[in-house]
Amino acid sequence: MKAATLLAMVALLGMVSFCAAQDAPKSMTGTVVKVDGANVTVKAGEKEVVVVTDDKTAVTVDGKEAKVADLKAGMAVTVTPDTGTAAKIVATTPKVAE
Numbered sequence: 001m002k003a004a005t006l007l008a009m010v011a012l013l014g015m016v017s018f019c020a021a022q023d024a025p026k027s028m029t030g031t032v033v034k035v036d037g038a039n040v041t042v043k044a045g046e047k048e049v050v051v052v053t054d055d056k057t058a059v060t061v062d063g064k065e066a067k068v069a070d071l072k073a074g075m076a077v078t079v080t081p082d083t084g085t086a087a088k089i090v091a092t093t094p095k096v097a098e
Contacts, residue, residue, distance in 0.1 A: 025081035032075045
């Protein structure tokens, strides 16, 4: 009985460690201020952050595949991860008031 309990505890600890390692990276939301080559300046809250991109950065605009150069000032963006080189940038074009 003790061996079964110990084995169950080890299995449970292994599952908890695996789940903790699978946490999704944090993201940052904000508004594009400007695009300068591979760098995108984003206003996130009260501060401006320069987001570095590379050829592996996946960019979408309004749900369609795009390039960093397609990002424009005023677009709402979500950048993942929130630090380091961006792996993904999801942008939406602001709606024009009618």
